Amino acid sequence: MRSSNPVFSRRGFSRDNGGQAGFATPQHQQAGTNPYATNPYATDPTTGMPQAPARADAMTMDDVVSRTAMTLGTLIVTATLSWVLLPVDPANLGKSYGIGIAAGLVAFVLVIIQSFKRKAVPGLILAYAAFEGVFLGVISAAVSTYLSPGVVIQAVMGTMCVFAAVLLGYKMGWIRVTRRFYGFVMAATLGFILLMLTNTLFAVFGGGDGLGFRSGGLGLLFGAIGVILGACFLALDFKQVEDGIAYGAPRDEAWLAAFGLTVTLAWIYVEMLRIFSILSGDD
Numbered sequence: 289m290r291s292s293n294p295v296f297s298r299r300g301f302s303r304d305n306g307g308q309a310g311f312a313t314p315q316h317q318q319a320g321t322n323p324y325a326t327n328p329y330a331t332d333p334t335t336g337m338p339q340a341p342a343r344a345d346a347m348t349m350d351d352v353v354s355r356t357a358m359t360l361g362t363l364i365v366t367a368t369l370s371w372v373l374l375p376v377d378p379a380n381l382g383k384s385y386g387i388g389i390a391a392g393l394v395a396f397v398l399v400i401i402q403s404f405k406r407k408a409v410p411g412l413i414l415a416y417a418a419f420e421g422v423f424l425g426v427i428s429a430a431v432s433t434y435l436s437p438g439v440v441i442q443a444v445m446g447t448m449c450v451f452a453a454v455l456l457g458y459k460m461g462w463i464r465v466t467r468r469f470y471g472f473v474m475a476a477t478l479g480f481i482l483l484m485l486t487n488t489l490f491a492v493f494g495g496g497d498g499l500g501f502r503s504g505g506l507g508l509l510f511g512a513i514g515v516i517l518g519a520c521f522l523a524l525d526f527k528q529v530e531d532g533i534a535y536g537a538p539r540d541e542a543w544l545a546a547f548g549l550t551v552t553l554a555w556i557y558v559e560m561l562r563i564f565s566i567l568s569g570d571d
Contacts, residue, residue, distance in 0.1 A: 347537045349529075351539050356546040360417070362418050366422050367421035376426070376433050384430075387422070388430075391422035398415055399416060413547045416551075420554055424554065428443075444557070454522040465523055465526075484510075504566070522549075
C-alpha cells in the first residue's frame with residue numbers, strides 16, 4: 289500500500305503484510321520496482337527486521353529537523369513580510385487579497401508538481417513555502433484586522449498544541465498507524481475535500497457562503513473535522529519519517545519529510561484560523 293501522503297507516495301514507502309508503514313523490503317517487493325529494494329541496510333539478513341542505516345548518506349533525524357526548520361522558516365518569513373508589506377485596509381484589501389489568493393494557487397500547483405517528482409527538489413519545496421507564506425500572511429492579516437486581533441495567535445498556539453499532542457501520542461504508542469488507520473484517513477479526507485469543493489462552487493456561482501459548511505455551527509463542525517484530519521496526517525508523516533530512518537532512506541528524503549510536515553501544519557493552521565474566526569464572530 290502506498291503512503292497516504294502524496295509527498296511520499298512516489299518514494300518507495302509502502303506497507304508490509306503486517307500492516308505497518310515502511311519501505312518495502314526485498315522479501316515483499318522485487319528489485320527494480322522499489323528504489324530501496326536492493327538496499328543492503330534495509331533489513332537484517334538473519335531476522336528480516338529493519339536495522340540502523342550504516343551508510344554515510346542515510347537520512348537521520350537531524351536531517352529531517354534541519355530541513356523542516358528551513359522550510360517552515362521560509363514560510364514564516366514570507367508570511368511576516370506579506371503581513372507588513374501588503375496592507376489590508378479598505379483601500380488596499382482587494383489588491384492584497386488578490387495577491388494572497390494568487391500566491392495560494394501557485395503554492396497548490398507547486399505541491400502537485402513536487403508530489404509527482406521522482407526526487408526531492410529543494411528549490412521547489414522552498415518556493416512552495418515562500419508562496420504559502422504569502423497566502424497565510426495576507427489572510428491572517430485580514431482576519432486579524434476585521435475579526436479579532438488575537439485570533440492569529442490563537443490559531444498558531446492551537447496548531448502547536450495539535451502538533452505536540454500528536455507527537456506525544458505517537459511516541460507513547462497511543463496512536464498506531466496501521467492499514468485500517470491509513471484507509472480511514474484517506475477515505476475521510478477525500479470526502480472532506482469533495483464536500484468543500486462543492487461548497488466553494490455553490491459560493492462562487494450562487495453567492496453567499498455556498499452550502500454554509502464554512503460558517504456558523506456547520507463551519508465549526510467542519511473546521512474541527514479538518515483539524516482532526518490534519519492531526520491524522522501528522523501521525524502518518526511521523527510514521528513515514530520513522531520508517532525512512534529505520535530503513536536507511538537517502539538523505540534527500542529529509543526534504544520530502546520537511547515538505548510533508550509543512551503542508552500538514554499549514555492545513556491545520558488554516559482550519560484553526562477558521563474555527564477561532566467563527567468563535568470571535570459569535571461573541
